[in-house]
Amino acid sequence: MGWVSGIAVYFIIWWVVLFITLPFGVRSQVEDENVTLGTEHGAPARHMMGRKVLLTTMVSFVVFGIFYYATIVRGYGIHNLPQIVPDFSHTRS
Numbered sequence: 001m002g003w004v005s006g007i008a009v010y011f012i013i014w015w016v017v018l019f020i021t022l023p024f025g026v027r028s029q030v031e032d033e034n035v036t037l038g039t040e041h042g043a044p045a046r047h048m049m050g051r052k053v054l055l056t057t058m059v060s061f062v063v064f065g066i067f068y069y070a071t072i073v074r075g076y077g078i079h080n081l082p083q084i085v086p087d088f089s090h091t092r093s
Helices: 003-021 049-073
Strands: none
Touching: 003 049
């Protein structure tokens, strides 16, 4: 894997992990009993994006490390997955 491919894979992992971590620790304005006029009552009172970006970066680094170890060091690939669809190429005439 080249460094451009590595950055692309890390970027994809980072975005997936970000969307997983976004709902953690979010309290709505109603739950905090501090509703700002003109906003949705279910909107987050504090989003804590800095903490979530840091957590996302750390978790993504670990997940990318596992991916790198499995694919580059150990040599696993898509061909190692079990075949789900039967092979019908050997049909009888």
